[in-house]
Amino acid sequence: MDEHRDKWRKFYEKALNRPHSKRTEQAVKLNMSSQKVAVDCGCGTGSDIEYLNSQGYLVHGFDLNPDSIAICRERFEGNSQVYLYESSFDRFNYPKSGAVIANASLFFVEKVHFQTTWKKITSCLEIGGVFVGDFMGKNDSWSSHYNQAITSLTKEDIAALFTNFDIIQLQERDEDGTTMLGESKHWHIYSVVAIKRA
Known part of the structure; x- marks a missing residue:
């Protein structure tokens, strides 16, 4: 196993016990569209999928990492309201949605694919739908x-x-910190909650 994949596997082991994001709760509260469908981009171990599903959403989750999808397939086995895909952002076929969740994942889109990916995300959201x-x-x-x-x-x-x-x-978060695996890094992250109006 290469070092990069091994790091992700260790990350997923730690992330399995992590609760869903509070912003995912905001997406559910703020969704004014008629769609109770959500897309979880870079779904990791599925904590946001689990929350969205508990709120009555049909959830499409995707991740490029096969270990992530294997964990989620086991976690949501037999759940007909959860669809899982091993896919990149730019290749994913985004369904019409009331919420798109992209927690700590969008920056892994290559620059050459970013604008196309963003257009797909905004196009799939219904008016009144929420991006977080x-x-x-x-x-x-x-x-x-x-x-x-x-x-x-x-x-x-x-x-x-x-x-x-x-x-x-x-x-905006612009500060020194550590990763979930305890490695030092400087974080500079913008976290957004937004409702589509047109």
Whole structure:
């Protein structure tokens, strides 16, 4: 097993006990569309899927990492309201949705695919639907020193992505910290909650 995959496996082992994101709760509360369908982009071990499903959502979860999908298939075996896919952001076929969740995942989209991916995400959301997710800022140590392509954006870049949305929350984290595996890094993350208006 290569070192990169081994790191992800260790991450998933720790993430299995992690609760769903509070922003995922916001997506459910704020969704004013007629769709009780959600997409979890980069679904990891499925904590957000589990919450969305408990709220009566049909959930489509995808992740490029086969270990993630194997964990989720075991976790949601026999659940007809959860669909799982081993896929990248740019290849995924996004269904019409009332919520798109992209917690700590969108920055793994390669820059060359980012605009196309973003168009797919915004197109799948119904008016009144909610996007919640994270974008990587330019000061993040991973934006220039990571073992795969990362898309980092400025605050202005991010604002330009949401011209057809009402931004409910935009939080910036720009500080030294550690990863879930205890490695030191500088975090620069923008976390967004937004409702599609047109």
